Amino acid sequence: MQFHSDNAASVHPMVWEAMRQADSADMGYDGDALSQRLDESMSDLFGTECAALWVATGTAANCLALASMVRPEGGVVCHREAHIEVDEGGAPGFYLHGAKLMLVDGEHAKITPDAIAALIDPIRDDVHQVQPHAVSITQVSEYGCTYRAEELRALSAFCQARELGLHVDGARFANAVASLGCPPREACEGADALSFGMAKNGAMNAEAIVFFDPAKADRVRYLRKRAGHLQSKGRFLAAQILAMIEHGLWLDNARKANAAAAEIAASVPDRLLHPVEANEIFLHLSETERAQLRDQGFGFHDWGADSARIVTAWDTREDHAAALAKAIGAL
């Protein structure tokens, strides 16, 4: 009964099926029929013209998206707990040629215009100090919380006023949309680019970078190749993304993961470190309690000394979630 992470979950049967159908030889790289359909498919989904590129990992998606907004001498404002800061092995430094991550704090790993302003307003507008070029937020945040439409509008207005790009790391974007119940564009409103995660939500190894200004994608196609991320059989990545998008699988899967998390969270409201708004639960669990749960067959990560992180996925079995809810409730 695994609750370690959604990032190693199994691949959805419809994704497998789509990959199988993509096997017949086609043009290499992104010249195949499926890759060529991505722009249109994403434009339909978001209700606005956009350009979409496949890549194999979220780290590559984030960094390539940021490379369209940030020059090497600039900076990216993000939360101190942002995945790009904490868990990507310094990839932004590599892709952005030494640009700087500028860290802000904020409840639930979310950031606000005020927090950004407090960080960047004191930066002298001179060559001795690195100037911010973009803001990156994570939807859902690293603590499992969502940005609401009004929060996004405020951030987007702030970024426009300061001439900052806005990037959304959407490793769990589907879970955010499922949680917010809004149209997808509202869940990333104002963003210039979105890393739209698929691999945690039923795909095998495909993520989409969505550019809401399609012209911005042109240069990134070169950067993707330059980073060794242009696969020769790209049709298999496109197939995964289209399978997720065109039949609503992305949303169905996210709803399942969120529902499982909600069930577990409902059983332990007093233990929660953060509101459970998607498929991650951060909760107080003493060392003893964690050991008890593990003895019962539940797998999950520690989160510091007194807490744990529990993550559900699209393929989390209902009986496993119910069992975990019950087990924690009984502690």
Place this chain on the structure above:
Amino acid sequence: MQFHSDNAASVHPMVWEAMRQADSADMGYDGDALSQRLDESMSDLFGTECAALWVATGTAANCLALASMVRPEGGVVCHREAHIEVDEGGAPGFYLHGAKLMLVDGEHAKITPDAIAALIDPIRDDVHQVQPHAVSITQVSEYGCTYRAEELRALSAFCQARELGLHVDGARFANAVASLGCPPREACEGADALSFGMAKNGAMNAEAIVFFDPAKADRVRYLRKRAGHLQSKGRFLAAQILAMIEHGLWLDNARKANAAAAEIAASVPDRLLHPVEANEIFLHLSETERAQLRDQGFGFHDWGADSARIVTAWDTREDHAAALAKAIGAL
């Protein structure tokens, strides 16, 4: 009847099967049982202790391998027609932080110690000139030719004497081994690292970087993550590689591709630009002749004004190869 490239060929059924079996959730990244087996599997194959990392593309494999040998201020000697120079969108410049490719010429896209010496001997050993740090060769070469064991020994001895790393771009390494009929290590003798191609030979999107000094792999694991190439479900890449290696599929597939190329080549000995030693045929074909072939349903790339490139793959149908051989013979 496609002879454009092997890089978009279909995925072998045994690879599909292995990927399917890898679907059950396991540890993320390269913590899964399959990824953990790569070192041993490659060590068995090459008859020497080595470390192996999966990546999704040959460009990433080449650049990460070179990053273990070349510092940013140095250079890599390669053939003027080398894939890293001509077809990787400047990826070596990115991965090596501005290190320089130093180009030599050589028949059949192969390079010799003499050619390298002629290039690097005049380089003054001072800080004004970029110093070579490594040599990269392609086995089979970009013109479909193989390096023989004695050629490799000479290159390797030269590199050792000059304290240069030696990298083998083995996008079609299996085809080289099939052609040479030697143990795999002999086909890359003396190399410090090998980009062992799988995707052109029956896999979907996995390549192996093989380090013959296992310690050299340690740093590259960090660089792989930093480049966004550490997939969360790495088990699917490991599965492809193991499926190719552990049952001899890599060699069987390469033999099939080579045999198809040999059949076609045998029908047109006078037209060949280069010896056909693997699965690529470069041959004189006038514009009219190319049009005639295309009218008969054969697909392939032009190669300059008067020639064409024909590539066979593991899945090239025997009747297609025979038909093409006959059609060219009849021109």
Place this chain on the structure above:
Amino acid sequence: MQFHSDNAASVHPMVWEAMRQADSADMGYDGDALSQRLDESMSDLFGTECAALWVATGTAANCLALASMVRPEGGVVCHREAHIEVDEGGAPGFYLHGAKLMLVDGEHAKITPDAIAALIDPIRDDVHQVQPHAVSITQVSEYGCTYRAEELRALSAFCQARELGLHVDGARFANAVASLGCPPREACEGADALSFGMAKNGAMNAEAIVFFDPAKADRVRYLRKRAGHLQSKGRFLAAQILAMIEHGLWLDNARKANAAAAEIAASVPDRLLHPVEANEIFLHLSETERAQLRDQGFGFHDWGADSARIVTAWDTREDHAAALAKAIGAL
């Protein structure tokens, strides 16, 4: 009566004289007789074999020194107020190809082994997180305070135990030695490399990078050229450094600057934000008080809303320092 910064102070007559004498043509770059004397001169000064390179700026000195210790995928631990973090326009990101600055806090802009341990101990030793490769401290610190020999020994022992390089940004290293009254090597004990500042202390535009493991300098010579910092008439930089070192000018000048600062500080002990241990004074001064001082002809920088920074230099006139001391005392 300028107390803005020592970085724009005038050039000492003995430095001018040495530059004049260097005017006769000699070998270019660092092949001249003066440049060739640097290693020996610094070895004498520090009482241990070292290698020394000239560069024109402290930013270049810091970054080139760090490049000898830090690979692109690694990190440098430094104080949150460190010059390399705050005031070098992102130069470390450029020179280190995207390596990360890892920030710690500490009183008086100084850092301790405990503070470093608190930052780096939680870093998981895996590829997802940037690993520290070096520590950089500033002697005297950005708040004008010195590291004592025992503090340096503790830091150095810590770095050795953790296999971290140790760099000292010595933009005001002479002021530290003057303040500590110790042999120069004790003021940077255990450091692998020192950016030994000259320009703030009587030189025109020369700084020395001192490597206490001379072999480490070899690669940096290439990096210096690659960064466009190898001047063709390097003899003029060498001349400045030798003029500063070989007749004790570096120490005399620093003593003068320190003495002026001490005089001012002595008049306002209750206003000080940090101990005044070198030539910088950070002190409480209200907006009104600052205006009063400026009306009397004193120039200096604000330091936040309620404070100011006053910097003395080797050429600060005694009557100016006395006047400022008196004026502040009279507020």
Place this chain on the structure above:
Amino acid sequence: MQFHSDNAASVHPMVWEAMRQADSADMGYDGDALSQRLDESMSDLFGTECAALWVATGTAANCLALASMVRPEGGVVCHREAHIEVDEGGAPGFYLHGAKLMLVDGEHAKITPDAIAALIDPIRDDVHQVQPHAVSITQVSEYGCTYRAEELRALSAFCQARELGLHVDGARFANAVASLGCPPREACEGADALSFGMAKNGAMNAEAIVFFDPAKADRVRYLRKRAGHLQSKGRFLAAQILAMIEHGLWLDNARKANAAAAEIAASVPDRLLHPVEANEIFLHLSETERAQLRDQGFGFHDWGADSARIVTAWDTREDHAAALAKAIGAL
């Protein structure tokens, strides 16, 4: 009697004088009155609005100028013998984050639109191949020859048509203007940026980067700091440049150097490898002949096995030039 290079020549007395006058403390970095005058001074000289930045070396000037035109994934077309390719230790790779130098041949180290077209026309406009972003020429060329106004117009028109930036490496730009006898802008017509060399022509360690679109300088100011090239006492660099420009010293000095070279060249017309159009002479001299000259006290560099390079400077003594002319004539 030194004819090795102009790059180690002495500093002109008027430059010394200007530096002396700049010694009084002023604002740091480029905030001083002299630095602030550069734009206007260069605009006057070139008869068009431009922005000018000082840096200490030609390598930095070239690379920073190119950084305003070339993105990391692009390329710079230059001559195979260009200084940026041959003698800058890979600095373009560093400053341009791995962008590629694309080499063309051409008589006298000069390049033509046809030669560029022959190189870049075959580049497929796809992501697999590095796309050219700029062209860099050297005026006077590495073989001492000048581009005429009509050649520059053709290059400039070509670059505009192909949307390529045009950079002029003018390490000896003054010598070109002196030789061509044209207004300065005609000697770099159509260039977007010029590295205007001073150090070989009487300055100590200052070069100017001139941007003919002043807006392009803004970003480069940040890049200059980031590269550690913003000196704190920048006034001494500005002083050198102004001293060279505002009283015509740049042109007078270049004329002297050119005249000395012309005198020597006139004595040996049959030995010349290239027309002598500025202050460099490449000529056939056997090993024995070179030895004979050296025995007579003349210093110069070999140029391959059978030739030599002789360089005159602003401070080459007339009697030395005459003596060398006579000595070669007498061989």
